[in-house]
Amino acid sequence: TKPRIYVTRVLPDQAMKILDQYFEYDVFRGNSAIPQDTLIKNVKDCVGLLCLLTDPINETVISHPNFSKIKMVANYAVGYENVNVAKLSELKIPVTNTPGCLTEATADIAMSLILATHQRFLQHDQALRSNQNGTILNFQKDTQDLNLDPLCNKTLGIVGLGRIGQALAIRARGFGMKILAYTRTPRPKISQRIGVEELTKMDDLLQYSDFVSLNCPCTEQTKHLIGMEQLKMMKESAILINTARGKIVVEDDLIYALKKRIIKAAGLDVFYNEPKINPELSKLQNTVLLPHIGSATTRARAGMGILAAQSLVDYLVHKKWPKNFVNKDIFIK
Ligand code: GLV
Numbered sequence: 424t425k426p427r428i429y430v431t432r433v434l435p436d437q438a439m440k441i442l443d444q445y446f447e448y449d450v451f452r453g454n455s456a457i458p459q460d461t462l463i464k465n466v467k468d469c470v471g472l473l474c475l476l477t478d479p480i481n482e483t484v485i486s487h488p489n490f491s492k493i494k495m496v497a498n499y500a501v502g503y504e505n506v507n508v509a510k511l512s513e514l515k516i517p518v519t520n521t522p523g524c525l526t527e528a529t530a531d532i533a534m535s536l537i538l539a540t541h542q543r544f545l546q547h548d549q550a551l552r553s554n555q556n557g558t559i560l561n562f563q564k565d566t567q568d569l570n571l572d573p574l575c576n577k578t579l580g581i582v583g584l585g586r587i588g589q590a591l592a593i594r595a596r597g598f599g600m601k602i603l604a605y606t607r608t609p610r611p612k613i614s615q616r617i618g619v620e621e622l623t624k625m626d627d628l629l630q631y632s633d634f635v636s637l638n639c640p641c642t643e644q645t646k647h648l649i650g651m652e653q654l655k656m657m658k659e660s661a662i663l664i665n666t667a668r669g670k671i672v673v674e675d676d677l678i679y680a681l682k683k684r685i686i687k688a689a690g691l692d693v694f695y696n697e698p699k700i701n702p703e704l705s706k707l708q709n710t711v712l713l714p715h716i717g718s719a720t721t722r723a724r725a726g727m728g729i730l731a732a733q734s735l736v737d738y739l740v741h742k743k744w745p746k747n748f749v750n751k752d753i754f755i756k
């Protein structure tokens with residue numbers, strides 16, 4: 424008989440085909456994130472769980488008797504801060520994520536936010552649409568509406584030089600930007616190859632950058648990495664780009680800084696209390712806000728689904744260690 428698993432969302436077809444072939448499974452078909460009690464009810468008798476970053480796999484879930492047969496958790500995301508990995512490691516349960524699949528898509532969104540905030544696309548678009556004459560406005564006379572410099576005279580500071588940070592650097596280099604990076608793991612060879620200057624202090628990056636892009640995972644070390652102190656170190660003309668995780672930034676501090684023009688603008692694809700948006704943020708004119716679409720390409724989502732499904736097959740069917748498990752230390756001592 425096939426191993427039984429539970430899936431908290433209908434995945435792209437290519438992934439569902441893999442599941443059909445190897446597993447008995449149920450899938451949650453609701454439109455929003457699965458309620459926790461529904462998840463708990465449905466994991467009963469399952470050996471695998473395929474979940475989303477909107478599903479907290481916390482103590483309540485893990486310690487529930489219905490969870491006791493689970494042998495593996497595959498998270499359909501590259502970030503996995505929704506999963507209590509420490510707890511699962513204690514239970515010798517591997518956890519996998521989906522690295523690589525969404526690198527290019529997310530870097531595109533980060534670059535798009537740099538362009539959209541720098542060029543003030545939204546304001547210009549709104550002005551054009553609301554102009555009753557049905558003509559495009561003449562050359563802007565108001566100097567406030569002009570960009571002082573093209574991007575090739577700007578410096579981008581990347582916090583976190585993993586796959587996505589590197590892919591963003593390559594894009595920004597194409598625009599002639601100067602690139603600084605602050606990263607936990609120094610990568611001198613890569614930095615040299617892609618033309619990035621690594622700094623040893625984040626404060627320096629904040630101080631020298633015209634754009635600061637967050638591309639690190641959300642961990643205990645990076646939660647609230649950017650608060651008022653850091654925002655004040657940034658230039659008044661600086662723009663913050665976040666395509667990583669909302670909780671890396673103290674959002675109330677960011678809102679204050681945007682209101683008081685401590686920094687100039689922000690381009691955000693992620694928010695503190697996702698899927699809820701702080702209404703103060705949406706009232707601001709100096710923000711560009713996207714509904715977490717960093718991985719929203721067909722290719723990225725299919726890749727993520729296939730990788731998550733295949734990881735479950737590797738471990739639960741073929742008894743092989745999945746390539747992409749995040750708690751390797753439970754096997755390799
Ligand atoms: C998306 O945010 C992901 O972590 O995959």
Ligand code: GLV
Nearest residue numbers: 522523585586587
């Ligand atoms: C994306 O794939 C990353 O881990 O940077």
